[in-house]
Amino acid sequence: MSLDSEDVVQIALPQREDSAKIVRLTTAVVASRVGLNLDQADDLNTALDELFRLFLNENDPPHPRFYVRYTIGAADLEVVAKGISQNLFDDSSKMNRFSRFILEKVADKVEEIPSPQGGYEVVIVKSLSA
Amino acid sequence: MPRKPNNALSKEEILSLFRTYQGTKEPEIKNLLVNAHLDLVHSLARRFINRGEPLDDLVQVASMGLLKAIDRFDSDRNVQFTTYAVPTIVGELKRYFRDRASTIRLPRGLRERSHALNIAVQKFSQEHGRSPSIAEIAESMDISEEDVIEGLESAESVSVASLDTSSSENGDLSLLDIVGGEDKTLKLLDERLSLAGAMSELGPREQNLLYLRFVEGLSQTEIAKQLGISQMHVSRLLRRTLQALRQNLTTARETR
Numbered sequence: 050m051s052l053d054s055e056d057v058v059q060i061a062l063p064q065r066e067d068s069a070k071i072v073r074l075t076t077a078v079v080a081s082r083v084g085l086n087l088d089q090a091d092d093l094n095t096a097l098d099e100l101f102r103l104f105l106n107e108n109d110p111p112h113p114r115f116y117v118r119y120t121i122g123a124a125d126l127e128v129v130a131k132g133i134s135q136n137l138f139d140d141s142s143k144m145n146r147f148s149r150f151i152l153e154k155v156a157d158k159v160e161e162i163p164s165p166q167g168g169y170e171v172v173i174v175k176s177l178s179a
Numbered sequence: 180m181p182r183k184p185n186n187a188l189s190k191e192e193i194l195s196l197f198r199t200y201q202g203t204k205e206p207e208i209k210n211l212l213v214n215a216h217l218d219l220v221h222s223l224a225r226r227f228i229n230r231g232e233p234l235d236d237l238v239q240v241a242s243m244g245l246l247k248a249i250d251r252f253d254s255d256r257n258v259q260f261t262t263y264a265v266p267t268i269v270g271e272l273k274r275y276f277r278d279r280a281s282t283i284r285l286p287r288g289l290r291e292r293s294h295a296l297n298i299a300v301q302k303f304s305q306e307h308g309r310s311p312s313i314a315e316i317a318e319s320m321d322i323s324e325e326d327v328i329e330g331l332e333s334a335e336s337v338s339v340a341s342l343d344t345s346s347s348e349n350g351d352l353s354l355l356d357i358v359g360g361e362d363k364t365l366k367l368l369d370e371r372l373s374l375a376g377a378m379s380e381l382g383p384r385e386q387n388l389l390y391l392r393f394v395e396g397l398s399q400t401e402i403a404k405q406l407g408i409s410q411m412h413v414s415r416l417l418r419r420t421l422q423a424l425r426q427n428l429t430t431a432r433e434t435r
Contacts, residue, residue, distance in 0.1 A: 070332075073332070074328065074332060077313065077328045077331065077332070078328060080312075080313070081312065081313035081314060081324050081327075081328065084312050084314065085312060086309060086310045086311055086312045086315075087300065087310040087311060087312070087313070087316075087399070087400075087410060087411075087414075088309070088310040088398045088399050088400055088410070090312075090313070091399060091414050095417070095418070095421070098418070098421075099421070102425060143428050144425070144428050147424065147425075147428060150393065151393065151421065154392075154393045154396070
């Protein structure tokens with residue numbers, strides 16, 4: 050199976066430690082289908098892992114699901130990860146500063162959009178070019 | 180964590196530090212308590228040395244147990260701290276081995292595939308100057324992409340070599356020697372992100388690895404080439420280092 054431009058893959062997982070592995074496997078499959086090399090795929094996995102851990106942060110209000118949507122574009126792979134109401138761009142938290150630093154290093158674009166449900170959607174874009 | 184002699188403080192001084200720490204949660208006091216018990220950490224870690232894990236890793240695990248014990252110890256009870264701490268630290272070490280046992284018993288076929296994958300990735304990277312895609316690995320090994328993904332995932336579960344482990348590609352040099360010793364750049368990264376010393380709790384080599392990847396911007400393949408290890412190995416080391424740093428940040432927040 051190959052994925053075409055504008056194909057979308059979505060997963061919704063319980064926000065638990067063991068879901069991280071499913072995110073990693075799904076990312077590996079999608080990365081493979083769109084032709085990312087191991088460095089690029091690992092960057093994406095590092096970004097998602099960082100977000101997942103951030104959303105698991107015990108001080109955050111509980112949220113039952115972690116959503117990831119992969120949208121395959123002609124020149125890039127857009128990944129939207131939706132988690133709990135954590136403001137990634139709030140610089141008062143060391144954890145946030147660290148997570149954002151890592152995210153900005155491994156993704157080509159990181160954006161945070163307030164969600165109507167009170168959480169934040171974090172959009173990560175990874176270019177398909179080498 | 181630098182090792183210091185523990186005979187610098189008397190039992191009374193330690194008890195006094197605990198009373199102050201329980202009231203203030205001052206990180207400096209906690210550091211004094213940690214330093215005062217590093218001999219205990221090393222001694223307990225050495226008890227597990229015959230189980231095939233590097234001493235440095237065991238000391239790290241035992242140190243986590245010590246931190247927990249310091250946080251949980253109630254100085255009002257008529258019990259010496261070491262009496263309380265030993266089961267906590269040993270429990271942490273046992274849990275470490277239990278967790279590892281659940282991940283390292285891979286079927287032989289998967290272990291072999293993981294090893295073959297490692298070689299295929301290195302060969303491709305040397306020939307093409309970049310890391311391969313999963314499809315390219317599958318083609319070179321004549322297996323399915325699903326098998327490659329399964330193999331990569333199982334490789335994640337295989338023991339991550341310590342930075343003290345010898346690198347076969349570099350003779351007797353340990354990764355520790357290759358990655359480098361103390362590096363001022365690590366401090367810069369810590370200061371840049373205002374992590375208030377969380378970085379310094381990592382070993383200098385782990386900090387250097389983070390520096391090469393996230394400040395110098397080298398890809399995993401480039402780091403692998405520079406260090407003479409595989410890309411998959413760099414990937415696992417980075418993942419473990421990020422986990423350790425996150426843990427340090429969480430611990431720092433909990434103890435504030």
